Amino acid sequence: MPPWKAALLWGLVLVAWAALPLVASRHIVDLLVFAGLYTIAGLGVAFLLGQCGIVNLAQSMFYGIGAYCVAWFCTVKGLPSVFAVTAGIALSAAIAALVGWPILRLSGYFLALATLALAIIGQVLFLEWDWLTGGTLGIGGIPRIALFGFELDSPQRFYFLVWPIAAVLLLLHHNLLHSRNGLALRSMRDAPEAAAALGVDLHRLKVQMFVLSAMLGSLAGSLFAHYVTFVSVDSFAVDRAISFLLLAVLGGVTTVWGPVLGALFITLLPQWLSRLGDVHAVVFALALIAAVILLPEGFGGAIRNRLRARAVK
Amino acid sequence: MTRANQRAGEPLLRIAGVSHRFGGLQVLRGVSFDVPPASLTALIGPNGAGKSTLFNIVSGFLSPQQGAIRFNERDITKDSVQSRGRAGLMRTFQTPQVFRNLSVRENLMMGDYRHLASGITANMLRLRGSRVEMDRLRAKAEEACERFGLREVMDQVAGQVPAGIQRWVELARAWIGGPRLLMLDEPSSGLNTAEIAQLRAALQRLNAEGITILLVSHDMTLVDVAEQVHVLCFGSIIASGAMQQIQQDERVRQAYLGV
Numbered sequence: 001m002p003p004w005k006a007a008l009l010w011g012l013v014l015v016a017w018a019a020l021p022l023v024a025s026r027h028i029v030d031l032l033v034f035a036g037l038y039t040i041a042g043l044g045v046a047f048l049l050g051q052c053g054i055v056n057l058a059q060s061m062f063y064g065i066g067a068y069c070v071a072w073f074c075t076v077k078g079l080p081s082v083f084a085v086t087a088g089i090a091l092s093a094a095i096a097a098l099v100g101w102p103i104l105r106l107s108g109y110f111l112a113l114a115t116l117a118l119a120i121i122g123q124v125l126f127l128e129w130d131w132l133t134g135g136t137l138g139i140g141g142i143p144r145i146a147l148f149g150f151e152l153d154s155p156q157r158f159y160f161l162v163w164p165i166a167a168v169l170l171l172l173h174h175n176l177l178h179s180r181n182g183l184a185l186r187s188m189r190d191a192p193e194a195a196a197a198l199g200v201d202l203h204r205l206k207v208q209m210f211v212l213s214a215m216l217g218s219l220a221g222s223l224f225a226h227y228v229t230f231v232s233v234d235s236f237a238v239d240r241a242i243s244f245l246l247l248a249v250l251g252g253v254t255t256v257w258g259p260v261l262g263a264l265f266i267t268l269l270p271q272w273l274s275r276l277g278d279v280h281a282v283v284f285a286l287a288l289i290a291a292v293i294l295l296p297e298g299f300g301g302a303i304r305n306r307l308r309a310r311a312v313k
Numbered sequence: 314m315t316r317a318n319q320r321a322g323e324p325l326l327r328i329a330g331v332s333h334r335f336g337g338l339q340v341l342r343g344v345s346f347d348v349p350p351a352s353l354t355a356l357i358g359p360n361g362a363g364k365s366t367l368f369n370i371v372s373g374f375l376s377p378q379q380g381a382i383r384f385n386e387r388d389i390t391k392d393s394v395q396s397r398g399r400a401g402l403m404r405t406f407q408t409p410q411v412f413r414n415l416s417v418r419e420n421l422m423m424g425d426y427r428h429l430a431s432g433i434t435a436n437m438l439r440l441r442g443s444r445v446e447m448d449r450l451r452a453k454a455e456e457a458c459e460r461f462g463l464r465e466v467m468d469q470v471a472g473q474v475p476a477g478i479q480r481w482v483e484l485a486r487a488w489i490g491g492p493r494l495l496m497l498d499e500p501s502s503g504l505n506t507a508e509i510a511q512l513r514a515a516l517q518r519l520n521a522e523g524i525t526i527l528l529v530s531h532d533m534t535l536v537d538v539a540e541q542v543h544v545l546c547f548g549s550i551i552a553s554g555a556m557q558q559i560q561q562d563e564r565v566r567q568a569y570l571g572v
Contacts, residue, residue: 172437179436179443180429180450187412187423190472194410194483197372198490199398199427208433 001311017163021156029155031267033227036162038263041220042247043169044213046262049245050253051177051185052206054104055112057241061122062092062214064236066221071139071231072132081145085222089215096214100207119241126233138232145226158227165223166260169216174256185209217244250291252298261299265291323386325350325525326371326402326494331380332548333366340366342548343380348494348527353520355528355539357559359568362545364529365407368498371527372404373397385493399427401493405500409479411486413472417463420471420482421454422447424489453489461485461515476503484515494525501532513538544568 001009021029041063048054069088073079103114126133133139145152145161152158176182187195188202196202225231243266251262269287273280295302324347333341340363348354358364369375371382373394381390389397403424412420429450431443458467461481466474471482480500487495497516501509509532516538520526530536537556544552544559546568552559559565 175439176433176437178447179439180426180431180446181433181436183415183419183423184426186415186419190412190414191410193374193394194406194412195423196394197398197404198423198486199395201393201395212433 021159026155027271028268029159031271032264033155033158033162035260035263035267036159036166037220037224037227038244038247038267039166039260040162040169040223041217042244042251042259042263043166043173044216045244046248046251046253046259047173048209048213049248050258051182051189052209053107053189054115054206054210055245056115056210056213057112057238057245058115058118058122059213059217059244060119060236060238060241062096062217063221063224063240063244064122064126064231064233065092065095066218066223067225067231067236068126068133068139068221069218070222070225071134071142075139075142081143081226085219088218088222092214092218093211096211097207100210100214104203104206104210116238116241119238123233123237126236133231133233136233138230140230142225142229142231144229145223152226162223162227165219170256170260177256181205181208246288250288250298252295252300252302252304254297255300255304258298258300261303265299323383324348325352325385326527327381327383328367328371329381329383331367331370331377331382333363333370333375333377333379340548341370341377344545344548344550345380346543346550346553348525349541350525351520351523352541353516353526353528353539355530355536355542356545357530357536357542358545361547363548364545365498367545368404368496368529372402372496401427401491402496403487403490403492403494404496405480405483405487405498407498407502409476409483411471411479411482413470415471416468417471417474417482418451418454418458418467421457421463421486421489422450424457424486425450425453425491427490457485457489461488477505477508480504480512484512488519488524492524494527495519496527496529498529499531500528501530501535506534509535 020032024032041059045056045059048056066085066088069091070081070084073084073087074081099118103111106114127135130137147161150157152161177186184195184200184205187198188200188205192202221236224235247262247266248259249262250265251260252258270280270284273283276283297305326348328347329345331341331344332339344363344367356364356367366375370377373389373392377390381388383389384397384400384402389400392400412423415423429446431440431446435443455467458464461484463478463481463485466478471479474482480503484497484500501512504512513535516526516528528536528539536542539556542554542556542559543550544562544565551564551568552562
């Protein structure tokens, strides 16, 4: 594609993105905010799966840690949001490094089960440590984020925070993949023995990526808490971890922007299908199965392959 | 330093009394030999002799049950695969292990991984150090593509180039990082006569530049480039010397050449 066409395309995408909250209903914009949050958390899951072959089901725990840090520090302790978000990211990174070091020596199903165990541990602790998390009652009254005295108190306003953050993170991910460590990651995925023989410390690299993924999960959780202003254990159950994995697989893990498509799919499609009444969940499940069978590389992979085929012609 | 001087000191690689057993099967029995610096050494032997096991022990994929490996005047017996790679002990594999979804150029760029230093944060933010490192690496990989005749396939995905070319990609990838010791496991496997002749010439050229090479091969037309040949049979070294000597050795003729 010539550069002017690419620039025009990106310009149109940007205009459409900026205009969307002005024309779409509040409810749709609310869903788009959630799609942005899920993109951030799912990005971590997607690159772990796509570059390291790690099935990460622990993301709901880090999502919860980020959210509870914001709830606890901002609401109970009255500390500023920046501190709370940073504390959540730091705590998640520390836990991921501590737990990741031993469990990332596992591989395949065993590793997936270990991460599932982490998600379950997280869920149980969020429920049982009610002195900290509020248990089933949760913690409410979380202050909204204010930027330059401008409170982000509506989906339309939050939309303009969450999507630029997601875009920056996608860009950082893209940069990482095309760098020294990105080459090492992609090499590790293709031929781990050869990568190790060239000096790549596979285990250390996996732990670093797990930590990075946890930080993304925590950031998404922190933004979620500021957006909904209330957190309870229901938002951080194992099904949330499955959603993150689902969006990564559906969107495709071989493209940087796959998680965006996956997140839009899992947030918007159920809403659109809800007009079908009771059977909408069944139809959604069938759509998921069809998507996985027909597009094994996800939406992102399918689009990329189509574009490559056109370029070859 | 001249090659004669290089050879005066301790060998670059010393395999000392290495034994290994898989369950009830004794694969290696007290194997010992040296690889002097800047030499071209070959290890030959019939199928099942233990060559690949020894190769895997030297490169760190297996730990010997007895014996020691010294490399560059240091005991590396307990070192990991990656620390041996970082120390300059580079290897190729019997079945070429290219990074299938990376381009040929990116495969070669990975070869110099041990000399790269940029961190994850610098990579994500594309800081100057990270950009300069990648530019330098790209230029170096292109130069290597030129040298090893890979220019035409440079931008192709490595998994889609023919198996013979994948061998060259692996060799160029091992070379680009400036190996202290280049270990080649059956490098002529799957190559035709003309390609073997090219490989032979390439190995002689690399060795002439001062790269130490340890070669495992069945292929006699390739092995005779080696100055020193060690013959492994049922886990023991049965003969060592120049190729002409080896070919005259009664035990070798009986065990390996079958005459």
